[in-house]
Amino acid sequence: MKRLKKDNVVSFLKEMNKKEKVFCPQSVDGRDLMFMPLEEGVYTGNIGKTTISAKTVLFPQTEEILSFTEKSISKTIDASKTLLFGIRPCEMKAIQFVDQFMTRDNFIDPHYQSRREKVTTIAIACHEPPSDTCFCVDAGGMPYLENGYDVQLFDAGDYYMALSGSEHGEEILANKYFEKGDEEDKERLEEIKNKALHSQKNSPGMQKAIEILRENKPDEAFWEGLADRCINCGGCVYVCPTCTCFNVYDLPSQGGHIRCRSWDACVHAGFTRETSGHNPRPTQGSRLARRHEHKLKFDIVNFKESGCVGCGRCSDTCPVGLGAIEIIQELNAL
Amino acid sequence: MTNSIQEFEEAEVFFVIGSNTTEQHPMIATRVIEAVRKKNAKLIVADPREIKLAKLATLHLKHRIGSDVALLNGLMHIILEEGWEAKDFIKARTENFEQLKGIVAKYTPEKVTKITGVDRDSLRKAAEIYAKAKRSMIVYAMGITQHIAGTDNVKSCANLAMLTGHVGHPSTGVNPLRGQNNVQGACDMGALPNVYSGYQPVTDPKAKEVFAKEWGVSDLNGKVGLTLTEMIDGAERGDIKALYIMGENPLVSNPDARHVARALRKLDLLVVQDIFFTETGRLAHVVLPAASFAEKMGTYTNTERRVQLSREAIPPLEGTLPDWKIICEVCSRAGYPMNYNSPIDILDEINRVTPSYAGITYGRLKHSWGLSWPCPNEDHPGTPFLHKDKFARGAGAFDAREYIPPAEPPDEEYPFTLITGRVGFQFHTGTMTRKASILEREAPNAVLEMNPRDARRLKLIDGGTVAVESRRGEVHLPVAVTSDIPETVVFSTFHYSEKNINELTVCAIDPVAKIPEFTCAVSIRRI
Numbered sequence: 001m002k003r004l005k006k007d008n009v010v011s012f013l014k015e016m017n018k019k020e021k022v023f024c025p026q027s028v029d030g031r032d033l034m035f036m037p038l039e040e041g042v043y044t045g046n047i048g049k050t051t052i053s054a055k056t057v058l059f060p061q062t063e064e065i066l067s068f069t070e071k072s073i074s075k076t077i078d079a080s081k082t083l084l085f086g087i088r089p090c091e092m093k094a095i096q097f098v099d100q101f102m103t104r105d106n107f108i109d110p111h112y113q114s115r116r117e118k119v120t121t122i123a124i125a126c127h128e129p130p131s132d133t134c135f136c137v138d139a140g141g142m143p144y145l146e147n148g149y150d151v152q153l154f155d156a157g158d159y160y161m162a163l164s165g166s167e168h169g170e171e172i173l174a175n176k177y178f179e180k181g182d183e184e185d186k187e188r189l190e191e192i193k194n195k196a197l198h199s200q201k202n203s204p205g206m207q208k209a210i211e212i213l214r215e216n217k218p219d220e221a222f223w224e225g226l227a228d229r230c231i232n233c234g235g236c237v238y239v240c241p242t243c244t245c246f247n248v249y250d251l252p253s254q255g256g257h258i259r260c261r262s263w264d265a266c267v268h269a270g271f272t273r274e275t276s277g278h279n280p281r282p283t284q285g286s287r288l289a290r291r292h293e294h295k296l297k298f299d300i301v302n303f304k305e306s307g308c309v310g311c312g313r314c315s316d317t318c319p320v321g322l323g324a325i326e327i328i329q330e331l332n333a334l
Numbered sequence: 335m336t337n338s339i340q341e342f343e344e345a346e347v348f349f350v351i352g353s354n355t356t357e358q359h360p361m362i363a364t365r366v367i368e369a370v371r372k373k374n375a376k377l378i379v380a381d382p383r384e385i386k387l388a389k390l391a392t393l394h395l396k397h398r399i400g401s402d403v404a405l406l407n408g409l410m411h412i413i414l415e416e417g418w419e420a421k422d423f424i425k426a427r428t429e430n431f432e433q434l435k436g437i438v439a440k441y442t443p444e445k446v447t448k449i450t451g452v453d454r455d456s457l458r459k460a461a462e463i464y465a466k467a468k469r470s471m472i473v474y475a476m477g478i479t480q481h482i483a484g485t486d487n488v489k490s491c492a493n494l495a496m497l498t499g500h501v502g503h504p505s506t507g508v509n510p511l512r513g514q515n516n517v518q519g520a521c522d523m524g525a526l527p528n529v530y531s532g533y534q535p536v537t538d539p540k541a542k543e544v545f546a547k548e549w550g551v552s553d554l555n556g557k558v559g560l561t562l563t564e565m566i567d568g569a570e571r572g573d574i575k576a577l578y579i580m581g582e583n584p585l586v587s588n589p590d591a592r593h594v595a596r597a598l599r600k601l602d603l604l605v606v607q608d609i610f611f612t613e614t615g616r617l618a619h620v621v622l623p624a625a626s627f628a629e630k631m632g633t634y635t636n637t638e639r640r641v642q643l644s645r646e647a648i649p650p651l652e653g654t655l656p657d658w659k660i661i662c663e664v665c666s667r668a669g670y671p672m673n674y675n676s677p678i679d680i681l682d683e684i685n686r687v688t689p690s691y692a693g694i695t696y697g698r699l700k701h702s703w704g705l706s707w708p709c710p711n712e713d714h715p716g717t718p719f720l721h722k723d724k725f726a727r728g729a730g731a732f733d734a735r736e737y738i739p740p741a742e743p744p745d746e747e748y749p750f751t752l753i754t755g756r757v758g759f760q761f762h763t764g765t766m767t768r769k770a771s772i773l774e775r776e777a778p779n780a781v782l783e784m785n786p787r788d789a790r791r792l793k794l795i796d797g798g799t800v801a802v803e804s805r806r807g808e809v810h811l812p813v814a815v816t817s818d819i820p821e822t823v824v825f826s827t828f829h830y831s832e833k834n835i836n837e838l839t840v841c842a843i844d845p846v847a848k849i850p851e852f853t854c855a856v857s858i859r860r861i
Binding site: 228229231232233247249262264268269270273277319320321 | 356360361363364365367368371372386389390758771772775776778797
């Protein structure tokens with residue numbers, strides 16, 4: 001275990017930035033906190049909870065996937081060495097979830113995978129919930145990580161305690177900015193972990209909601225009632241760290257065309273509408289049902305864990321209270 | 335809007351009339367929805383269609399199309415009869431109350447039910463809910479204004495608010511929702527035939543002098559110009575020889591599209607300035623390619639009168655210029671050298687000649703989320719809600735209006751009433767939104783919404799094609815059968831130039847505002 005003084009974080013990141021692209025939570029002029037390339041003077045040390053998760057780095061909102069002319073076609077791979085600094089445990093869990101999805105049945109998404117392979121993760125455990133809508137513990141997670149990270153930092157006031165979780169992590173901890181701690185650090189770490197576990201007050205009851213969905217309790221009226229207030233903006237999907245659905249389209253480009261993909265959302269009617277015009281999810285209620293059943297029911301069947309990590313971003317974003325927290329509460333009230 | 339958007343959160347009652355808020359102003363709708371859900375605010379929706387907001391309403395008044403004045407007068411009649419009016423407010427802050435009393439006295443519940451189709455109990459309930467709450471808000475949009483009685487409708491909304499004292503305080507007022515990000519700003523800047531910026535009349539010698547001095551000219555023409563609908567008519571008559579259209583696609587958005595096409599073809603010169611090559615642009619002699627919002631800096635004034643700074647995110651594409659630069663170039667070549675260095679220069683000028691914008695300076699906008707006018711000086715915080723202690727004109731003048739029927743009621747030959755509107759995923763004539771794949775996928779084509787009973791009568795199934803015919807044209811559309819629309823009324827959208835519903839609509843105009851009615855009578859046959 002090592003220590004990284006908070007005063008040294010910027011110097012450390014600047015040094016890392018020479019070799020790889022560093023992304024960390026930053027906010028421009030007091031606007032939304034986002035994962036952005038490190039910019040001196042913008043990074044304030046506030047890790048908080050970004051409005052959109054770190055998935056923007058691994059799976060950008062819009063990306064070119066291939067280019068073609070009448071005669072040729074070539075895959076577009078745009079990946080470079082990247083350091084993700086300041087991702088939260090729930091996001092790391094989400095990345096692990098997406099890793100499974102993007103490589104399922106040996107069908108590997110080359111664009112995601114090429115970026116993923118080049119990403120180093122420095123997670124920061126939540127010694128207290130970054131926002132009121134955090135419910136990772138209720139969602140079966142923890143405010144710190146057991147595995148999956150390269151480096152995990154724990155906030156100990158003026159400094160972070162640093163653990164490595166991989167070989168690459170070991171190399172990072174060898175950096176001069178990481179200093180040796182003292183004998184009591186181990187104890188201190190347990191104390192922080194324990195405090196973190198008990199500091200989360202928000203527990204909407206996800207396990208019970210999963211049971212209720214498994215029993216097929218919610219009927220059409222339940223979902224249509226909720227849908228009456230849905231404005232169909234797709235915000236819940238776009239901010240979700242485990243949502244990876246996309247739409248593909250072609251655009252003209254110099255001398256040929258490029259094929260791009262952009263985030264899509266299952267709450268939109270056209271997402272499931274078939275060419276004939278038939279839509280297996282014909283109403284907004286049925287689409288809301290699909291979304292939440294997917295996360296809390298079918299993901300468990302497919303991946304043995306729910307697709308909701310309890311980050312609460314959808315509840316932060318939805319203007320009419322239809323985020324995961326509210327849906328779980330509504331399900332619990334059935 | 336007399337209120338600011340945030341004030342919606344604290345309103346106790348919403349009276350939404352002629353606004354499909356969820357589809358057209360979703361971020362305002364969310365505040366209504368949340369106030370209803372979390373704070374038990376009451377919601378009255380007056381709309382012939384069961385719009386999405388109606389599903390959450392305490393009370394849905396399905397009044398007949400074009401019967402708004404009768405409905406509003408009817409509510410005022412009940413309020414006066416029950417003594418629910420704000421007596422102190424009327425005495426202290428209004429005038430011409432006797433005129434109002436005289437007219438609304440005639441709008442008895444019996445008469446109003448006959449005109450509007452709304453039953454007596456619902457009328458009474460709506461009047462009671464609206465009048466008795468402390469913070470009631472009227473919310474309206476084009477469903478109020480786009481009528482030959484549009485001005486009367488707006489006046490009746492204002493009468494209702496004044497009668498109950500529901501204006502001049504936070505979270506209570508009259509809130510017309512502006513449909514575009516800067517339509518308020520365009521009006522504020524004098525993009526109207528009769529005023530300079532800040533609604534200073536062109537006929538006022540003092541205002542004329544201010545602007546002549548600012549622009550370094552000896553005199554300015556004090557004649558009131560023409561409105562859009564009058565210009566099109568003038569072009570068809572041959573009185574108008576040249577039109578310069580910026581960021582508008584009247585060939586698709588104006589009523590009676592064939593008439594518009596005829597008129598535009600008669601012009602000696604048609605100039606169209608837009609970011610995309612529009613249907614109107616195809617008829618132009620000169621097309622001036624403009625830069626989009628992301629490629630320029632400037633300010634927008636939104637529906638709550640808030641002026642906000644917008645910055646250039648990317649430089650203009652090759653061959654395009656920001657609108658302000660195009661205008662400067664055209665003016666300079668026409669013999670009036672116009673030499674602004676940047677939009678900041680233009681804002682400085684706006685500050686000098688527009689009293690309500692005097693304090694909305696670049697320096698302040700740069701470091702804020704914007705300022706709402708009136709903002710008379712740099713120390714002024716801006717004005718979230720209007721008419722606090724007195725109205726702009728002093729006393730609020732009641733001006734009750736009589737109901738007049740729509741211009742083109744259905745008859746034997748054309749038995750359906752066609753209303754037009756928009757859906758949330760497309761904007762206006764689709765110039766921009768139809769180029770975004772996911773938006774286009776959500777709403778790819780025009781449909782004709784029809785009540786199941788009408789569909790059965792015409793032997794139509796959902797998705798079947800019909801010919802919709804009015805006195806002006808014929809359009810073929812697939813039918814979408816829905817009980818959200820009343821019998822003998824059909825609805826379609828005007829986003830799709832290939833099925834231009836405005837070839838059917840009527841250009842009957844309000845005598846004051848010259849706004850067209852659109853709503854017209856049509857016949858429908860299966861094909």
